[in-house]
Amino acid sequence: MDVRSQMSMVFHLDKCIGCHTCTVACKNIWTDRKGAEYMWWNNVETKPGTGYPTKWEDQDIYKGGWEKNGSSIELKGAGKRKGLLNIFHNPNLPTIDDYYEPFTYKYLDLIESPQQDVQPVARPVSLITGKPIDIKMGPNWDDDLSGTPDFARNDPNMKVLSPAEQEAMFQLEKMAMYYLPRICNHCLNPACVASCPSGAIYKRGEDGVVLIDQSICRAWRMCVTACPYKKTYYNWSTGKSEKCLLCFPRIEVGEAPACMHSCVGRIRYLGVMLYDADKIEEVASSNDKDLIDNQMDIYLDPFDPKVIAAAKENGVADSTIKAAQESPIYKFVKEWKIALPLHAEFRTLPNLFYVPPMLPIMASVSEQASSDGSSLNSIAKHWDDKWLYDTSLDDIFGTIENMRLPLKYMANIFSAGDEDMIAGKLKKLMAIRIYRRHITVGDISEEKSNRALNAVNLTADEAEAIYRLTSLAKFEERFVIPAAHREQSIEMIESTADVKGSTGFGFLEKPTRGL
């Protein structure tokens, strides 16, 4: 047993309001630079939707991630043979147009325009060429556009649905959406690391953060292809690839990453997971249907004396073990089992887990039609809300099978196609809701609440704990960050007084393009 620690994350999708505050926090700190304008290390997508870059989930297009090859796995679009043969031209590299051409507006024209008969306008200009462009696409242009032909209907996850099921999804009364915030998954089996011919990308042993060494990157650009989540980006100006670094300078001093710190809905949780590194290859090579269960097994119980002993033997700090025991991630993922990885079938063993969203997709609509059959009020010309969310819950989990987004669609995103698995998680979330409604509103009987909890094997205490961590958790409960102890190693090498007076993190090398 090779016990290592990993900074892992849980995003609670029921709480995400799609405000993009995380995105803006990240952009301001890390990617507001030439060549990085188009990069969004953190982005929020609307599902159903095509995402960013467009249709990133469709690996028939982008060839990202690993695929099973006999008893082992190989990279789908990169690797030693494919990578080196395609080094002069990578046929699977997304280009700037698959993301969007970054732009700004010539605001100065508004001020400096001479007096004239018409109002001056600020024309959009490309941030690459500086010339006027017609804006075709932005990073979140599918925002809230579920149901539109250009975005929602091109969602790669719709492939698993029949045309009739797809049509049913987009009936006006049934239409639903939810937000999917994404950052780098800091995978246990990262495809970007494996694909880098230079060996510039690496996983930090101490906390599992995946980083790109800018001084070793040679722009062979295989990582962009290999990452199935498209979370490595090529900086077209410096000729180096870049990616989310989980704000490691913040983590090392005990602060939450900027996206998590700024999260308005408090949907984000960060904590340590202990895992067995010996099992990575075996787990990544498992059959599709076992993939998620096996990944859950790779994470170890931080209270098990054997695990603690093995962790100490391996040099994991006591503070890290303690953080693992208090980790909110461990609770969501292992204890309560209500969080799932995104697209586990890419086989990178991602460490970002999502509590699947329940509302509004869970709400069914009562079939109370208006008298004349239309829902538009003929006199006042407003929409009559005669179609209402059904919260009567006669049949406890009745609404799950009939939820607004088909289970098959949700399963394709969160449980590698396993509908029972995602239904199980949703039932748990529903049971907790029934339990809390019994407590706070009181229109559900205790008997019914107990029936719901029993059906999903939860005790009232557990349900209460899940409710507390979901709804009431304070900063320190959501972000359990162990001391990095970098201060000791840094002070041994250099005087920290030498950098006194400098702000931020500075540059080892000015990020200009080479000769």
Place this chain on the structure above:
Amino acid sequence: MNIFLFGAFPYVAIIVFLIGTIWRYQNGYKYSSLSSQFLETKKLYLSSVPFHIGVLVILTGHFIGFLFPSLFTSIGGNSLVTFEIIALAFGFSAIVGLVSLIARRLQSDRLMVVTSKMDIFIELLLLAQFILGLWIAIELRWGSAWYGSVMVPYLWSIMTLHPDISSVSVMPAILQLHVFGGFLIIFMVPFSRFVHFLVAPFHYIPRSYQIVRWYWDKKSIRNTNTPWTVTPPENN
């Protein structure tokens, strides 16, 4: 003049190449292939691939001839013609690739943003060198036969620090230019994106796929028998 061009300049070029590439390496940040595929990909496929394959095959040919001159001097008759035709094909491939690479750059606003003056200069330099090479191959037949007996001794005399320019100085001007061009390219390596060939990722082949970096040895840090192995620096 010949003494400078063929006796002294090769040494200047090689020394500049050695010192320059090492100086430029420093921490490695300044080494990159500076790929522009992200901004334009279709035309790159039709130009970069023939260019690189052509250049690599022709360069390898020059190099093998340099190391084992007897290999080619012994070729004769039809096989020599076949050999030269194959070599010419790769030469054409390199030229066609390079011309379309240059055209690709000039046609695109986006690519001009990431094009430096040095990029243009080395593209023209390479183009001149390729055209000279092709011209020599056609005009001064059969190059692969006389390369071993005429050029290789000169190159070896340079490499063994006993420059003997007698054979080069009586050669036709196109050949002299080609030789000078070759050393000029070597001279330009540290100042241009040429450097990327020095970091070609052959080490990827034996490497294991996953890389983990440990910043400090936690096992020894936790070991109380070796409490303080590193001496703090004087300025601390």
